[in-house]
Amino acid sequence: MRAKYLIGFLIILAAIGYLAWGGLGKSLVYYVLPSEYADNPAKYAGKRVRLGGLVKQGSVHFNPKTLELKFVVTDGVVDIPVEHTGTPPELFKDNQGVVVEGHFEGNVFKGDNLLIKHSESYQAPRKGEYTPDEVRKLLKEAK
Amino acid sequence: MIPAAVGDVSLVVAVLFSLLGLLAAVAAWYSRDARYIQMAKRAALVSFLGTLAAFAALEWALLSDDFSVIYVASNSTRANPTWVKFATLWAALEGSILLWALFQTLYTWLAGRRMRDYWISPVALGTLFVIQLFFLVNVLFVINPFIVLPHPPSDGPGPNPLLQNHWMMAVHPILMYLGFVGLSVPFAYAIAAMWTRRYQTWVTETKWWLIIAWGFLTAAIYAGGWWSYEVLGWGGYWGWDPVENASFIPWLLATAFLHTAMVQERRGLFRTWNFALVTLAFAATVFGTFLTRSGVIESVHAFAGGPVGPIFLSFLLVILAVGFGLLGRVSSEVRDVGAVQPLSREGLLLFGALVLVTMAFVVILGTLFPLLVEAFNGAKVSVGAPFFNQLFVPLGYLLLLLMGLGPVLPWRRAEPETLRVVVWMAIALVLGTALGLVVGWTLWVSLTVGFVLFNLVALGWLSFGPALRRARATGASPLKTFFSQFAHSHRRFGGYTVHLGVIVAALAISFSQSYRLDVQKTLDIGQKWNVVGRDIVVHKLRLVREPYRDSVVADVEVSGLGVAHPRLNYYRSSQTPFASPAVTYTWLKDYYLVLQAFDQEKGSWVTLRLVVTPLVLWLWISAGIIIFGTLLILWPTAAPVAGSEVSREAAI
Incomplete structure (x- = not known):
């Protein structure tokens, strides 16, 4: 009698464990900078990714009527074009730290959630003169 | 100075x-x-x-x-x-x-x-x-x-502008701390019980503390969800954010403990479980504080790191070590006498507690997994909502099943008489699910409707069955009999009321998560936008100046629902504006408007985001039902014998 319920309980536990393990693998969202993505694009194919970086100078195109937003995210080494639908947040501008959530379609990143990483003490870097490490540090410190 | x-x-x-x-x-x-x-x-x-x-x-x-x-x-x-x-x-x-x-x-x-x-x-x-x-x-x-x-x-x-944006933020932390701190009393009694080897009475002595703490925790979680919905502007009330999880883990463990404690009170069983669960529940409150206050995760609550992280972590380890150390010492003495029939109320209560503990571990796993991954291979990851949903949906249905079945079954063993109501409940489950599928709802929503009916039949039978039987025997009016029973055993009815609230919440969560419309549009002032059967017109855009902030307010008319005022607030202390959404509740759907952007030169256009979510109002109503039920449980029994603690405890 006892053994029967124990077996039933173990089966349920195994099912939950299986779901948990599979679920974790599928719903992990990777956080990468453009150069980290460029190192191994295959790893992130078809997965949800949070892409961090700076908005490249002069790359922003926004159409307020159709709400199509196009810009380029860069970390000083690699540039990635981003397509997003929706209004850019207030502080969205050139050289602003951003994190875009979405997925890669070919070489284009399709974003569905756009977050500004704004640091009150941060000075905009001079054109192009920053390294991925500086970008990483900036995004970490910003709110 | x-x-x-x-x-x-x-x-x-x-x-x-x-x-x-x-x-x-x-x-x-x-x-x-x-x-x-x-x-x-x-x-x-x-x-x-x-x-x-x-x-x-x-x-x-x-x-x-x-x-x-x-x-x-x-x-x-x-x-x-x-x-x-x-x-x-x-x-x-x-x-x-x-x-x-x-x-x-x-x-x-x-x-x-x-x-x-x-x-x-x-x-x-x-x-x-x-x-x-x-x-x-x-x-x-x-x-x-x-x-x-x-x-x-x-x-x-x-302070952080997000925290000034809604008065609820003044209330939520107070409720949360009253709940967290409330768990310390049962924990302290449990330590004392293990120390002095008096294993039975501590559960009864701390029962009210536990229920009060549970009530505050529940209210606090609802308040946080409401704040998230009314302030954050993403149109949701729960995002499996580590901060939300930090408050949810103690709640799950406290709920599990609440139910196994009932069994110890009535039958003297599950003593080991209760010592373990109360330790875990109290430790979870400190764990939540460690998680949110140490800066290991990012959130509104993650105040600048400081030295408190390691200190809270050490305190957490001390609590666990003391609780489980003592339990290990006395474990041979607290072992239960007598077996538990799986198909009895105590059997299902234990099973339900196990489901709740599993849920708590799922939340802990999902919250800590990013830290583990980063520690092992340096990759920065986060665990998305799909992981939690995938596990909480099946576990949630299991809980709804046990919640209906448990109170119907008698203590000790199932009896043939209860079989009849279980059959009715099963019919309600099948009919409800079939009805949902015929209407065209998704399988999961239909299944929720089925389980809601399943539970309603059980609660109806438990609430009105005894009154009807008694009225038939005495010839009195059934309604009168019901009210006299209600007044006499309001604690039992309080428990049913809380369960009713949980069912309403399940229905609201299921519908609001499954059917949601989220659209954005840029409108000229005066332009008509026909969407979801309503006309939306922006009449005016105006600037409101207050001493501590400036706000841009849009007067948006939604046909049949009046004028809503979504706004963007500019706080002096921050360069980032904060959107304050305007929510218009109706019984079946919410119209949630966010002012996304506006023409900064001439004020001639605005971009609006509209989120239409069904049954969110019922989620807030369910909070009211649960809190009312908790108060019913806590309400003092009529006319206790003066000064006699014993007779009051015995009457419960």
Whole structure:
């Protein structure tokens, strides 16, 4: 009698464990900078990714009527074009730290959630003169 | 300057009297002299008053804009309205731990008032003194809010604008701490029970503390969800954010403990489970604080790191070590006598508790997994909502099944008579699901509808069945019989009411998660937007100036629902604007409008986001039902015999 319920309980536990393990693998969202993505694009194919970086100078195109937003995210080494639908947040501008959530379609990143990483003490870097490490540090410190 | 001195002196008094109380409790244990317990109780009152004075001193500093006090200088600003200044006390780390210490000392004093015997009391009181000392010493020495600045600034930056955006944020932390702290009393009694090897009565003695703590935790989680919905502007109330998880884990464990404690009270079983669950539930409150206050995760609550992370982690480990160390020592003695039939009320209660514990571990796993991954291979990951949903959907249905079945089954073993109602419940489940599928709802929503009917039949039978049978036997009016039974055993009906609230919540969550419309559009002023069968027109865009913020407000008319006012708030302290959504509730759907952007030159167009979600209003109604049910349970029984604790406990 006892053994029967124990077996039933173990089966349920195994099912939950299986779901948990599979679920974790599928719903992990990777956080990468453009150069980290460029190192191994295959790893992130078809997965949800949070892409961090700076908005490249002069790359922003926004159409307020159709709400199509196009810009380029860069970390000083690699540039990635981003397509997003929706209004850019207030502080969205050139050289602003951003994190875009979405997925890669070919070489284009399709974003569905756009977050500004704004640091009150941060000075905009001079054109192009920053390294991925500086970008990483900036995004970490910003709110 | 003066408030800081008053605050420091008060904290020193509170710490010294907590130490005195601890010593008195130790003396009471070794001498078996009840006078020492009296002394410890008085010390508890004095240290509560000392902490209250420190709290008052910090409020004084905040309200009088005393920027020489470090906490005021870093978290407050002159222009804020008075209520925001008052609530700023718990808007950052130092103040919120002071508030926690205040509630802890209050609960120690209140719990001490009921303690009489010299077996359990010294250990329980001593444990509570140790816990409150932890918080008080931290506030005094590690994160002192009263440090005086030699060169006070003329103004401060103010609290995080997100926290000023809605009055709910003034209430939510208070509810949360009252819940967290409430769990310390059952924990202290459990430690005392294991220490003194008196394993049975602690559950009954701390039952009310547990229910009160559970009620506050529930209210706090709802308040947080409501705030998230009304303030954050993403149109959702729950995002599996680590902060939300931190409050959800203790709630899940406390709910599990609440149910197994009932079995120990009635049948003397599950003693080991109860010791383990109360330890885990209390540890989870400290774990949540560690998670949110140490800066290991990013959130509104993650105040600048500081040294509290390791300190809270050590405290967490001490709690677990003491709880499980004692349990290991006495485990052979607390083993249950008598077997549990799986198909009985206690069997299903245990199963339900296991499901709740599993849920808690799923949340812990999902919350900590990113830290593990980063520790192992350096990759930065986050665990998305799909992971939690995938596990919580099946576990949730299991819980709904057990929730309906458990109360219907009698204690000890299933009886043939109950089979009839179970058959009716099964029919309701099948009919409800089929109905949902015919209407065209998704499988999961239909299944929820089925389980809701399943539970309603069970609750209906439990609530009205006895009254109907009795009325048939006595010939009295069924309604009258029902009300007299309701008044007589309102605690039982309180439990049913809470379950009813959970069912309503399940329905609301299922529909609102499955059917949601989220659209954006840029509109010229006066232009008509026809969407979801309504016309939306922006009549005007205007600027509202307040001393501490400027706001851009759009007057948006939604046909048939009146004018809504979504706004963007610009706080002095921040360059980022904060959107304040406007929510129009109707019985079946919510119309949630966010002002996304506007024409900054001429004010001729605005971009609106519209989120239409079904049944969210019912989620808030379910909160009301659950809290009403909790109050019914806590309501004192009519006309207890004066001064007789025993007869009251026995009547329950």
